[in-house]
Amino acid sequence: MGVRSCTDGGACSILQPMNATKSVTPTVHALPKRLFARSGLTLPSLLAASTCLSVSAAPRELFVSPRGDDGNVGTKQQPFRTLLRAMQAVRELRHPAGGVTVFLRGGTYELTEKLTFRPEDSGTATSPVTYASYPGERAVLSGGRRIAGLWRQSPGKPYLETPVPEAREGKWVFNSLYVNGRSRERARTPNWGEKVFRAEERAPGEDERQAFRYRPGDIDASWSNLNDADLVLLCSWTPTLHRIEEVLPDRRVVRFHSSHTRAVDAWEQHFRYYVSNVFEALDQPGEWYLNQHTGVLYYYPLPGEDLATAEVVAPTVKSRLVEFLGDVSGGGFVEHLQFRDLDFRHVDGDLDRYNGMYRQGHMFLDAAIYAQGLRSSAFVNCEIAQVGEYAIELADGCRDNRVEHCHIWDVGAGAMQLGVTDLNRLLGDRAPASGEDWHSEREVLANVIDNNFIHRLGTLWHGCYGIVNRFASLTQLTHNEITDTHWDAIGLDARWNWKGETYSHGNVVAYNHLHHLGLRYHTDAGGVYEFGPLDTHIHHNLIHDTVAYPYICGYAGVYLDEQSRGALVENNLVYNVDWFAYFQHKGMDNTFRNNIGAFARDGLFFRGGLNDQWRANYCETYRNVYVANDAVALRNAWEPGLKPPVLHDNLYFSLATGTDVTFAGKSFAEWQAQGLDQGSVVGDPGFVDPARYDFSLKPAAAATKGVGFVPFDDEIKKAGLYGDETWRKLPEKYTPRTSSAVWTPEDLAKLIAFRLDFEDLPDGYEPSTFRLAKEGDATFAVTSEAASVGQKSYKCTDRKGLKKPFYPYIHLAPKKLSEGTITFCFDAMQHKGDPAPFYVEFRGAGSTNDVGPSIRFGKDGNVEANGKTVLTAEPGTWCHLEIAFELGAEAPKEYSLVTEYRGERQTQRLPFRHQTFGELSWLGVSASDDVDGVFYLDEVELGIE
Structure with missing residues (x-):
C-alpha cells in the first residue's frame, strides 16, 4: 500500500521500518494478514488502487469554458459552459476506451447549488474520468x-x-x-x-x-x-x-x-x-x-x-460545493474519477443548522467536498480554500481514494474527515446470522492522504481536527505539512469502548511535518492525537512549536488518549511543545520507542488517567532520548496501576549548565530506586547542535552506545512536503496567525474574590462559586433553616457510607496564584442535634503535601489549627473566622487567624502546615468524616489584593 512513482528527486518514501536506511523507491508497510482478510482486500488490490491508473488508449477530451455555451458540442473550439453539461456528455460517451478527460478553461465557474456526482457519473478501471484545468490555466469552482x-x-x-x-x-x-x-x-x-x-x-x-x-x-x-x-x-x-x-x-x-x-x-x-x-x-x-x-x-x-x-x-452555497452520493447499501458506487489542478472556493458555514451543537472536533459538520461510496478516485494538485466547514469528507463506503499534493487552507473548520462517524450506523447493516467474516460495504478502507499543505484552519469553528480518521482502516496519512490551527493537527478518533477496533485499525501516520500549532484558545491537544483505534503506526513525524491555553492540560507532541490500543510510536522527533513530548492517557499495550523529545514543558513522557476503570493502562517506553533546557526530565510521578508500565533504557540530558535533571522532583538515583527507568542513563546523547534544533547524531554518539538508540537522521529530513522546490517552499509564503493573549494569574485573581450571603438564591440551589463534589443528598445547598445574618445560609449535609468519606466538598482552584494578600472570612455553625465534622484548607501545587492554613471543626465543637484548639463553639451556635496570609517570595510562612464567638474576639499567628506552601492552587471545605450530620456556612467572603 502507498506505492508511488517518484520522478522529481524529492523524498518519496512513505513508510520505512525503524532500522531502514535512505531508500530511492518507496516500500510497502508490512501489515498483518488478518487486516487484509478482515477488510476483504488483497495486497495486490491495495497496490493497484494507490498507483496512478494506466490505460493504453488516449482519452476522449471535452472542454468547458466560462465563455462557452451548453448548446455547443464540447470541443476545444466549441466548449460547454457548465460542468453539469459536461457531466451529461461524459455519461453519454458510455466509458470509451482510454477514458474521458474534461478540461476546464481558466476562470471562475459560479455554482448556485452543489454539484452532485452519482454512480452513473463513474468511470471504470480502463475508462477513468478526469476533470482538470486546461494546461497552463487554472479553473475555480466557486460557491460564491x-x-x-x-x-x-x-x-x-x-x-x-x-x-x-x-x-x-x-x-x-x-x-x-x-x-x-x-x-x-x-x-x-x-x-x-x-x-x-x-x-x-x-x-x-x-x-x-x-x-x-x-x-x-x-x-x-x-x-x-x-x-x-x-x-x-x-x-x-x-x-x-x-x-x-x-x-x-x-x-x-x-x-x-x-x-x-x-x-x-x-x-x-x-x-x-x-x-x-x-x-x-x-x-x-x-x-x-x-x-x-x-x-x-x-x-x-x-x-x-x-x-x-x-x-x-x-458565498451563496452552504456547507457542500461538490458531493459524491454512492448507493452504499445497494452496491452502487461512484468510482474511477480524478480531479486535477482545480480550485474549490467560496462556501459558507451553516451556523443556523448547527446552533448550540457539540461533538469533539465538530465532527458533525459537513464538508465542501463530501463523499459517500466514492472509490478508486483522486484529488491531485487541487486547492480548497475559503470554505465554511470541513474541506473534504470521505464518509461511508469510501475506499482506495487519494488526496495528494493539495493545498487546503483558510477553512471554517478542519481540512479532512475520513470514515464513518457513527459506529451504530455501520453495524446496522449487519444481518443477525452474519459470521465473523462479515463486513459492511460502509466500511472506509485504504485511503491515502499524502503530500498536502494544510493551514489556517478554524476560521468559524475552532477546536477542529486538521485531519481526522474516524471509523476507517488502512488509512495512510503521510508527508502532510499542517500548521496554524487551534487544535489537533492529526486525529484518529474512533471510540467505542474497545468494540470499534475492527473498524479502525492498521492506520499509518508517517513523515508528517506538524508545527506552529495552537493559538492559546484550546488545550488537551496533540500534534498527533488518538482516541480508540487499534495498532496505529506513528513514525517519522516532525512535530514542534505548539502552544496551549495555559491553565488546563497542554499541547503534546504525540498523545494516545482513551482506548488507544496496540499503537507503535517510533522514530519521531518532537520539540518545543507545551506539555509532554509523548503522552498516554488510559490506553492499553502501546509502545513508545526510539523517539527524540526536546524542550517540552513537562518532559519526555507521562502515562496518566488511572482509576478503577482503567487499571490496565499499560505501555512500554524505551530507547528514547530526551534533551531538556531546564531540570525537568519527567515532571509527573507515575501510579503503578494493575499492570505497571515498563520504562527502561532511555537517555536524558539537560543543556542547562550545572543542572541535574529531575524525575517527578526526584533525583535520577531516587527515581531508579523506585524500579523505574532501569537501564536508562543521564548524559550527553551526542547531538550535533540541539540548541539550534539539529538533532543529527555525531559518530559514535553516546545515545547509540548507552541505550541502543537507532539514528534516523536521514529519514526525519523527509518529513513534510516533497516534490519540486516551488511546492516544498510554499509554506514560507504564509505567516501563521499570532496566538491570542490570555488572562494572567493576576487578572484571574481579581475574578476569584467573592462575597456570598445567599439571600437572593432559592432554597436547594448549589452556587457555582465553588466546585461541588457530592453523592446523592450529601451535598452543599442554600437553605432557609438557619442563618447568622438575614434569612439564608449554605447547608452541608453529610452521610455515612459514602464511596468517598471526604464527600461532599466544595472547592475553588485559583490559577497559579503566588503573590498577594489572601483573606477568607466565614460564619459557621454545626447542627445542634447532628453535628458534622469538617475542615477548611488551603493547598499549593503539591496538594495534600503542600498545605498552608488548615482549620478543622470537630463534632464536639472544638476548632483546631495545627492540632491546637483555638476555639470551642457549641453546636447550634454561630462563630466567625477570618484567615489572612501573604504570598510572595519574601512572604512569611504563617497566617493570621481571627476567631469571634459570643462577643469575644481573638487573634493569633500560626505557621503553615507545610513550609513549602507558597502558591494557592486549592481552597476547599470538606465534610471530613464518615458520619451523618449537618453544618452551615454564612457570610462567606474571599478577598485577594
Missing part, C-alpha cells in the same frame, strides 16, 4: 458571488457599506466574507488576539447549560439585532457556538440554545467566551457585518485595501 454594489463611507465611521437587497428579503444571508482571496472576521468582541471575556458564574435559577451571568459591561442588551449574535464558548478542546436568545440586563443574564450535556462552567469556573456578529463591535480592520434586516453590508478595510478594485465575494 461577487459583491457588485458601490461602496461608500459610513457617516462618521472608519468602515464602508454597500447595499445587499437580497439579504433584507432573506434570500442571501451569509456568515462568511472573502476579500482578495482570504476570509475576513465577523465583527466580534473582544477582537481576535485580545483577552476574551470571562463569565461571572452560572445564572441562578436558569438551565446550567443554556445561560450564564456576564460581568458588567461585557454584553450590552441594546446591541443591534441581538438575536443575530453568536456566543462562542471556548471550553477546553472543542468550543460551542450559540445564537443569543435573550439578554436580561437587570440580572446580567444571557440565554441561548444548547444541546450540550455539560454545564457552561464544566471546565472552568469563570469560563471564557467571546461574542461574534455584533454591529457595535465593528471596530478593527478586516472585520465585517451584514445587517440582514436592512440589507446593508459593512466592511472595515485593511490598510491599503481599495474596495473599488478589491475582489469581495460572499
Whole structure:
C-alpha cells in the first residue's frame, strides 16, 4: 500500500521500518494478514488502487469554458459552459476506451447549488474520468458571488457599506466574507488576539447549560439585532457556538440554545467566551457585518485595501460545493474519477443548522467536498480554500481514494474527515446470522492522504481536527505539512469502548511535518492525537512549536488518549511543545520507542488517567532520548496501576549548565530506586547542535552506545512536503496567525474574590462559586433553616457510607496564584442535634503535601489549627473566622487567624502546615468524616489584593 512513482528527486518514501536506511523507491508497510482478510482486500488490490491508473488508449477530451455555451458540442473550439453539461456528455460517451478527460478553461465557474456526482457519473478501471484545468490555466469552482454594489463611507465611521437587497428579503444571508482571496472576521468582541471575556458564574435559577451571568459591561442588551449574535464558548478542546436568545440586563443574564450535556462552567469556573456578529463591535480592520434586516453590508478595510478594485465575494452555497452520493447499501458506487489542478472556493458555514451543537472536533459538520461510496478516485494538485466547514469528507463506503499534493487552507473548520462517524450506523447493516467474516460495504478502507499543505484552519469553528480518521482502516496519512490551527493537527478518533477496533485499525501516520500549532484558545491537544483505534503506526513525524491555553492540560507532541490500543510510536522527533513530548492517557499495550523529545514543558513522557476503570493502562517506553533546557526530565510521578508500565533504557540530558535533571522532583538515583527507568542513563546523547534544533547524531554518539538508540537522521529530513522546490517552499509564503493573549494569574485573581450571603438564591440551589463534589443528598445547598445574618445560609449535609468519606466538598482552584494578600472570612455553625465534622484548607501545587492554613471543626465543637484548639463553639451556635496570609517570595510562612464567638474576639499567628506552601492552587471545605450530620456556612467572603 502507498506505492508511488517518484520522478522529481524529492523524498518519496512513505513508510520505512525503524532500522531502514535512505531508500530511492518507496516500500510497502508490512501489515498483518488478518487486516487484509478482515477488510476483504488483497495486497495486490491495495497496490493497484494507490498507483496512478494506466490505460493504453488516449482519452476522449471535452472542454468547458466560462465563455462557452451548453448548446455547443464540447470541443476545444466549441466548449460547454457548465460542468453539469459536461457531466451529461461524459455519461453519454458510455466509458470509451482510454477514458474521458474534461478540461476546464481558466476562470471562475459560479455554482448556485452543489454539484452532485452519482454512480452513473463513474468511470471504470480502463475508462477513468478526469476533470482538470486546461494546461497552463487554472479553473475555480466557486460557491460564491461577487459583491457588485458601490461602496461608500459610513457617516462618521472608519468602515464602508454597500447595499445587499437580497439579504433584507432573506434570500442571501451569509456568515462568511472573502476579500482578495482570504476570509475576513465577523465583527466580534473582544477582537481576535485580545483577552476574551470571562463569565461571572452560572445564572441562578436558569438551565446550567443554556445561560450564564456576564460581568458588567461585557454584553450590552441594546446591541443591534441581538438575536443575530453568536456566543462562542471556548471550553477546553472543542468550543460551542450559540445564537443569543435573550439578554436580561437587570440580572446580567444571557440565554441561548444548547444541546450540550455539560454545564457552561464544566471546565472552568469563570469560563471564557467571546461574542461574534455584533454591529457595535465593528471596530478593527478586516472585520465585517451584514445587517440582514436592512440589507446593508459593512466592511472595515485593511490598510491599503481599495474596495473599488478589491475582489469581495460572499458565498451563496452552504456547507457542500461538490458531493459524491454512492448507493452504499445497494452496491452502487461512484468510482474511477480524478480531479486535477482545480480550485474549490467560496462556501459558507451553516451556523443556523448547527446552533448550540457539540461533538469533539465538530465532527458533525459537513464538508465542501463530501463523499459517500466514492472509490478508486483522486484529488491531485487541487486547492480548497475559503470554505465554511470541513474541506473534504470521505464518509461511508469510501475506499482506495487519494488526496495528494493539495493545498487546503483558510477553512471554517478542519481540512479532512475520513470514515464513518457513527459506529451504530455501520453495524446496522449487519444481518443477525452474519459470521465473523462479515463486513459492511460502509466500511472506509485504504485511503491515502499524502503530500498536502494544510493551514489556517478554524476560521468559524475552532477546536477542529486538521485531519481526522474516524471509523476507517488502512488509512495512510503521510508527508502532510499542517500548521496554524487551534487544535489537533492529526486525529484518529474512533471510540467505542474497545468494540470499534475492527473498524479502525492498521492506520499509518508517517513523515508528517506538524508545527506552529495552537493559538492559546484550546488545550488537551496533540500534534498527533488518538482516541480508540487499534495498532496505529506513528513514525517519522516532525512535530514542534505548539502552544496551549495555559491553565488546563497542554499541547503534546504525540498523545494516545482513551482506548488507544496496540499503537507503535517510533522514530519521531518532537520539540518545543507545551506539555509532554509523548503522552498516554488510559490506553492499553502501546509502545513508545526510539523517539527524540526536546524542550517540552513537562518532559519526555507521562502515562496518566488511572482509576478503577482503567487499571490496565499499560505501555512500554524505551530507547528514547530526551534533551531538556531546564531540570525537568519527567515532571509527573507515575501510579503503578494493575499492570505497571515498563520504562527502561532511555537517555536524558539537560543543556542547562550545572543542572541535574529531575524525575517527578526526584533525583535520577531516587527515581531508579523506585524500579523505574532501569537501564536508562543521564548524559550527553551526542547531538550535533540541539540548541539550534539539529538533532543529527555525531559518530559514535553516546545515545547509540548507552541505550541502543537507532539514528534516523536521514529519514526525519523527509518529513513534510516533497516534490519540486516551488511546492516544498510554499509554506514560507504564509505567516501563521499570532496566538491570542490570555488572562494572567493576576487578572484571574481579581475574578476569584467573592462575597456570598445567599439571600437572593432559592432554597436547594448549589452556587457555582465553588466546585461541588457530592453523592446523592450529601451535598452543599442554600437553605432557609438557619442563618447568622438575614434569612439564608449554605447547608452541608453529610452521610455515612459514602464511596468517598471526604464527600461532599466544595472547592475553588485559583490559577497559579503566588503573590498577594489572601483573606477568607466565614460564619459557621454545626447542627445542634447532628453535628458534622469538617475542615477548611488551603493547598499549593503539591496538594495534600503542600498545605498552608488548615482549620478543622470537630463534632464536639472544638476548632483546631495545627492540632491546637483555638476555639470551642457549641453546636447550634454561630462563630466567625477570618484567615489572612501573604504570598510572595519574601512572604512569611504563617497566617493570621481571627476567631469571634459570643462577643469575644481573638487573634493569633500560626505557621503553615507545610513550609513549602507558597502558591494557592486549592481552597476547599470538606465534610471530613464518615458520619451523618449537618453544618452551615454564612457570610462567606474571599478577598485577594
